[in-house]
Amino acid sequence: xxxxxxxxxxxxxxxxxxxxxxxxxxxxxxxxxxxxxxxxxxxxxxxxxxxxxxxxxxxxxxxxxxxxxxxxxxxxxxxxxxxxxxxxxxxxxxxxxxxxxxxxxxxxxxxxxx
Numbered sequence: 001x002x003x004x005x006x007x008x009x010x011x012x013x014x015x016x017x018x019x020x021x022x023x024x025x026x027x028x029x030x031x032x033x034x035x036x037x038x039x040x041x042x043x044x045x046x047x048x049x050x051x052x053x054x055x056x057x058x059x060x061x062x063x064x065x066x067x068x069x070x071x072x073x074x075x076x077x078x079x080x081x082x083x084x085x086x087x088x089x090x091x092x093x094x095x096x097x098x099x100x101x102x103x104x105x106x107x108x109x110x111x112x113x114x
Contacts, residue, residue: 033062041072049076067093 040055053076059069070093077086 033059037066037069037072040069044072044076047079049080052076065092 036055037059040052040059043049043052043055053073056069056073056076059066060073063069070089074086074089074093077083077089
């Protein structure tokens with residue numbers, strides 16, 4: 001994604017444009033929410049904080065305790081100096097920290113080819 005951020009963002013945004021008729025199965029719904037999270041996370045990495053919060057909050061409307069979304073929102077609020085809001089999301093993400101770290105480690109292994 002880092003080599004072609006425009007194409008990656010376009011792909012993630014394209015997945016968000018699915019209509020309710022196109023989201024027919026639970027798998028489609030999960031893919032839609034994962035794409036929403038990925039777009040929010042990518043926007044955070046680009047320091048587009050307000051837009052990042054918009055997409056990450058869509059994920060939280062569906063999955064209130066989503067560890068990655070809460071962790072990223074906590075980071076956004078920290079970067080914006082909004083520490084009370086950051087703490088709320090960090091406390092929600094903290095119980096899921098082991099899962100977050102496990103998934104992050106697996107993804108890092110895939111990227112590095114180990």
